Amino acid sequence: MKIILISLDTLRASRLSGYGYGKPTSPHLDRIASQGVLFERAYAADIPTEVAHTGIFTGKVGLTTGVVSHGSDLTHLPKTTAWLPNMLRSAGFTTSAVDNLYQLKEWFARGYRYYMNSVGGNRWIDGKTVNGLAMPWIEQHKEEDFFLFLHYWDAHTPYLPPESYIPDFYESGRDPYDPANKSMEKAYNHMAYPFFKHHHYDLVGPVTDGAYYNALYDAEIRYLDDRLKELDDHLNALGIQDDTLIILFGDHGESLMEHDIYWDHCGLYEPTVHVPVIMRWPGRIPAGRRVSGLVQQVDLLPTILEAIRSEAPQGIDLAKLEDPSGLDGRSLWPAIKGEKEGTHDTVYLSECAWQAARGIRTDRYKFIRTYDSGPFTRPPRELYDTITDPEETKNLAVVQHELADQLEHQLEQWVACKLAGRKDPMEIQLEEAGLPFRKRINQILASAGLTWEDWKKDPRRERFDRAVQTVH
Known part of the structure; x- marks a missing residue:
């Protein structure tokens, strides 16, 4: 059995064509969804990155683990806390990650036999870098039961997509540097400007049109979608696509000027907390299923564990894959099978x-x-x-x-x-x-x-x- 868990950092659900967006940002993600299940109302209970991923790998919200802040020196996750990669490795899976969250907190490297740190490069972390590390590893371990975590950052600021991707999302003939356009004034005079000047604005240039930034975000998603197609085509070429449970999720979304938030992921509004979750497992997940009820990211851990128990792969110790105590997440399988809609009445x-x-x-x-x-x-x-x-x-x-x-x-x-x-x-x-x-x-x-x-x-x-x- 092979499991690939994919974090699409900063990916806002409503900016994907599969979630109703009118521009062609995600043709391959849409194809994966058509072959599996798309959760229409999935939520990040804790934002942003550090707390979201901690919840995903523990199946517990921040108030349960104690990790509620991002980038804080005060937070710590005890090694006694059940952690998905630890559980899977102890049960017999070969565990690997292409990720850089270890730069943020040490616990993100726990449980991996292979941890490939993707940090570096001129374009933050390019999806090509992730694929360049992941695809050879998959080929080397294709005969094994493995769990692979991939973390793509393309939709995160700074938005620096290849120029060829921009015209599909920015009106032809429009000038992003037009001095008469004042739509960037609020962003440039926001209290958070010093931070974003250094980490975003100076890297993109003297843009005056806020719509251009939104177009860059769309272009980044389209570029990411192509990288995911490369990965998926690789699975197909290796003959393991049908054997692989693939799970894609956004750790949080992105605000694109709404609520006085300029190309960032804070605020508990829908642009930031409503995230995509898509799963495909040919022959096990019905194709084209759309789940309309409320679900949340912490549901992924018990869902993965139930999938393994139902598959019962030889050589895997299922006794080590019982649900940990105190989970906040609930298995998504009843919703996947159409027995119910969603997992929670309230998030x-x-x-x-x-x-x-x-x-x-x-x-x-x-x-x-x-x-x-x-x-x-x-x-x-x-x-x-x-x-x-x-x-x-x-x-x-x-x-x-x-x-x-x-x-x-x-x-x-x-x-x-x-x-x-x-x-x-x-x-x-x-x-x-x-x-x-x-x-x-x-x-x-x-x-x-x-x-x-x-x-x-x-x-x-x-x-x-x-x-x-x-x-x-």
Whole structure:
């Protein structure tokens, strides 16, 4: 049995043609979905990258593991915590990864016999780099029962797709550097500008048209789709495509100027927390199945374990693949088989990086409670009717305060139940170190001779650029 788990970092569900997008960003992903199952409403319960992947490999949300912050020096995952690659290796699978999350936290390398660090290169981490490491490894181990984790970063900033991919997504004759276009002004004068100037804007160039950035994001997805086709064609050429359970997921999405978020993945709004999940396993997963109910990323671990137990491959010790205790995830197999829709009536959401907030997503409503808004302006409570207001533009928290109160109480009860008397790790983070990404901005501001409080009073692009020139 062969399992390939693929993380499509920063891939927003609504930007894929298989999820209703009108542009041809994902023809091969659509083909894979047509051969298997697509989950229409899959959610990242914890964002962004560090906490999302920790949840996927443990089957537990952040409040269960204690890992709720991204990029924090305070977080630690005990080695006693059940970890999917550890379980699979101990059961007899050959385990491997093409990934660079080890650069972030040591636990992401646990359980792999082969760990190929993909960090480096001029284009962040190019999908060609991932394939260049993964495809020879697959060929060498094609006769074995293996688990392979692949982490593609192409849709993550900075958006630097090959130029040949851009024309399909950017209007012909339109000038991305037109000085008369002012659509980038809010982004360039946002409080987070110092961070994105260094990590994104300077790498792309003096763009004035916000639509050009959105086109670059689409072009990155299309480029990624071609890399996935290369990988899939390789499986077919080796004769192992039909034997391989392939699972593709977005760890979080991306906001493309919505909610004052400019090409980044924070905020518990749909662009960031609604992610794609697609699975294919010929002969075991019915082709063309679409699941409409709520599911979440932590459901992947028990789904993989059930798949292995049902297949019962020779040489694999199934006794070591029982579901760990305390899982928050539930197997997706009843939904895959059409016995039910989804795995959860409610998904609880959390973030602690740029902002600190928690939320609750029901079939219809989204409630968000913000504890620290970081460089953003946020009301403490937000309530959205996602059916009548799918873009979450009308905050109903005041006019429907009884419903907001009810959902906030439900959220608080869930948090208390998960903590079971422990102190809230988000509270510890905010008290002891503050928001992790505020520290990053502070470091950049300090290099320019500015302080956070000083910058808050007058966050203008020109002012920061002058300060940088003065210091350097």
